[in-house]
Amino acid sequence: MKKKLLIAALLMGLGTACLPGTQMAEASVAIAPNDANLQYFGRWDMRDKSNYQCAQGAVYVKANFTGTSIKVNMRDPNDKWRVSVDGSPFRKFKPRGQGTVLAENLKPGTHKLLLVRSTEGYMGVTQLKGFELDDGAKLLTPDARKGRTLEFVGDSITAGAKNDGELQDNNYNDIEDTDQAYGPKVARLLDADYSIVAKSGEGVVHNWADDWPSNQVHTSDRYVWTMYSDKKAGDHAIWDAKQFPIDATIIAMGTNDFSKPAKHSPTKEEFVAGYVQLIKTIRKVNPGKKIICTEPVPQWVGKRGRAWVKAAVDQVTAEGMKDVYFVALNDPQPLLQESDYAHDSTHPLRPGHDKIAAFLKDKIAKIMGW
Numbered sequence: 001m002k003k004k005l006l007i008a009a010l011l012m013g014l015g016t017a018c019l020p021g022t023q024m025a026e027a028s029v030a031i032a033p034n035d036a037n038l039q040y041f042g043r044w045d046m047r048d049k050s051n052y053q054c055a056q057g058a059v060y061v062k063a064n065f066t067g068t069s070i071k072v073n074m075r076d077p078n079d080k081w082r083v084s085v086d087g088s089p090f091r092k093f094k095p096r097g098q099g100t101v102l103a104e105n106l107k108p109g110t111h112k113l114l115l116v117r118s119t120e121g122y123m124g125v126t127q128l129k130g131f132e133l134d135d136g137a138k139l140l141t142p143d144a145r146k147g148r149t150l151e152f153v154g155d156s157i158t159a160g161a162k163n164d165g166e167l168q169d170n171n172y173n174d175i176e177d178t179d180q181a182y183g184p185k186v187a188r189l190l191d192a193d194y195s196i197v198a199k200s201g202e203g204v205v206h207n208w209a210d211d212w213p214s215n216q217v218h219t220s221d222r223y224v225w226t227m228y229s230d231k232k233a234g235d236h237a238i239w240d241a242k243q244f245p246i247d248a249t250i251i252a253m254g255t256n257d258f259s260k261p262a263k264h265s266p267t268k269e270e271f272v273a274g275y276v277q278l279i280k281t282i283r284k285v286n287p288g289k290k291i292i293c294t295e296p297v298p299q300w301v302g303k304r305g306r307a308w309v310k311a312a313v314d315q316v317t318a319e320g321m322k323d324v325y326f327v328a329l330n331d332p333q334p335l336l337q338e339s340d341y342a343h344d345s346t347h348p349l350r351p352g353h354d355k356i357a358a359f360l361k362d363k364i365a366k367i368m369g370w
Contacts, residue, residue, distance in 0.1 A: 027135035028071075033128050037139035038063050042195040042244060045226050045237050052128045055227040057120035057159050057178030058196040061128075063113040067137030069104040070113060073097065078124040082179065084114045092118065099132065110140060116179045120159040120198055121228025123173055148192035148370065149245060152183030153219060153282065154252040156200035157297050162342035163350050180350055183250065185357035190370060195244060197223060203256035205266050205274035212264035219253060220278040224285060241286050248290040248368060249282050250360070254305045255296045255346065268308055275312035279324060290323040292367060297356065298346045299334040306331060327363050335359055 031038070033052040042059035046052050063070075070085070074095035082090040085103040093100070102113065117126060133139070152158050160181030167175060178184070178196055187194035199219070201208035207216050217230050226237040253275070257266050266274075279291055293313050295306040306328055313326040329335045338345065340352030348356065364370075 029133040029135060029137055031131040031133060031139060033130050035139060037142055038131075039142045039145070040244075041193050043197070043226050043239060044243075046243070047237065050129060053125055053227065054117065054128075055121040055125045055229075056196060057117060057176075057198060058181070058184055058194070059126075060114065060116040060179070062115075062142060063131070064140040064142055065111055065113060065133055065137060066109065066140065067111075067134035068106045068108055069134055070102045070111070071132040072100050072102055072115070073129040073131070074100055074126060075129070076124060076126040078119070078173070079126055080118040080174065080176075081126075082116050082118050082177070084116075086111050090116070095126070098129070112143075118160075118164075118177045118179060119173050120161075120176065120178060120196075120200060122199060122230065125227065146191055146193045148190065148368075149194065149247055150183070150187045150190070150192050150364070151195045151197065151246040151249045151286075152181075152187075152252070153223065153249055153278075154183075154198045155202045155256055156198070157181070157255065157347060158183055158196065158198035158252050159200055160353070161200050162344070162347040163353055167342060180353065182348070182353040182356035182360070185353055186360045186364065189357060189361045190365060190368075192247075195246065199228065201256055202253075203259075204253050204278060205270050206257045206264055208256040208259050210263065218274070220274065220281045223278070223281050239285065246286060246289060248292060248364070249286065250292045250294065250364070251278065251282070252294045252297065253278070254309060255298055255301055258296075258301050258305060259346075268304070268311070271308045272312045272315065275309060276315055279312065279316050279321070283321065283324075288323075290325070290367060292325045292327060292364060294327045294360070295329045295331070297329060297336065297348065298341075299330050299336070300345055325367050327360070329356070329359065 034049040039062040043056045044052050044054050075097050076095040080092055080094055082092050083102045084090045160178040161176050163180055164177040165175035183196055184194050202219055206214055210216050217232055221232055224239055226239045282291055293309050295309055310326045313324050316324050336352050340348050342349055
């Protein structure tokens with residue numbers, strides 16, 4: 001009896017990995033977020049080399065790798081992400097921390113990863129702490145970047161709100177896919193990379209939920225920050241445009257300024273002054289880069305929205321600022337029809353975003369000399 005107990009104790013001391021039939025945990029290769037073979041697009045906070053963070057929609061990561069699987073160590077309690085490997089249809093998922101499976105049971109060989117955040121900045125902060133590959137697998141040299149980069153600044157329309165399904169109860173963030181909004185779509189048509197700085201409900205001087213006089217954060221406040229925040233005070237990481245250089249910024253703002261006239265509808269002077277400030281803020285961050293200002297998308301904003309955006313462009317041009325352009329969307333007729341919207345005359349569905357992208361493609365190309 002004592003002999004049997006001694007053998008059992010010895011086996012326990014050696015660990016269950018030594019017992020016949022026991023499956024050992026598969027070995028894996030850990031990839032740090034600052035690995036030189038990972039490519040990051042959009043606004044990322046990279047100050048902590050072991051924990052890259054983001055709080056903007058449509059930021060994305062690309063990687064080439066070997067092996068049959070890839071996992072990510074990503075922590076994000078609120079946001080949705082999408083993943084595609086080797087050009088497969090995107091799969092939406094919610095990060096679950098270490099070991100979140102992106103793809104498995106792949107054929108042995110070389111593969112391409114595209115990882116994209118679907119939801120905009122106010123939903124929360126994503127922490128990316130690295131990837132895991134099969135034992136013996138590795139990252140490969142990444143593909144060359146496009147050589148063209150566009151930035152899109154806007155509100156819920158630019159964020160892709162309601163473009164990915166029917167609005168039901170509290171599923172607003174489940175049916176938002178920023179990567180399938182008009183900005184990324186037109187960038188892909190022009191073979192360009194892209195960055196999105198967009199917030200639902202945000203206006204030039206008057207947000208959708210704003211009282212008056214306004215005391216909320218507006219786009220000209222937070223444009224200089226790397227991460228989204230709704231607080232003017234605080235320790236905001238300041239965005240360094242050299243981290244992700246752009247060739248031009250496309251601004252699509254103004255819808256929310258006019259959405260609740262009972263609260264406050266800005267005067268022309270208020271709106272133009274705010275828009276001019278936004279243009280100057282963007283130019284200061286990106287010296288010498290082109291700025292393209294579009295009319296608000298929804299037809300109901302009307303002629304004054306179009307005229308006031310153009311007035312802001314005319315003002316900075318008259319003051320000597322170069323390479324600032326205005327593009328009308330609904331003149332002489334509306335660009336979108338009611339069937340292009342998500343039953344609210346404001347938020348385009350994916351086909352509506354396709355129309356906007358197709359409309360802007362040649363106009364942006366002409367301005368950029370592409």
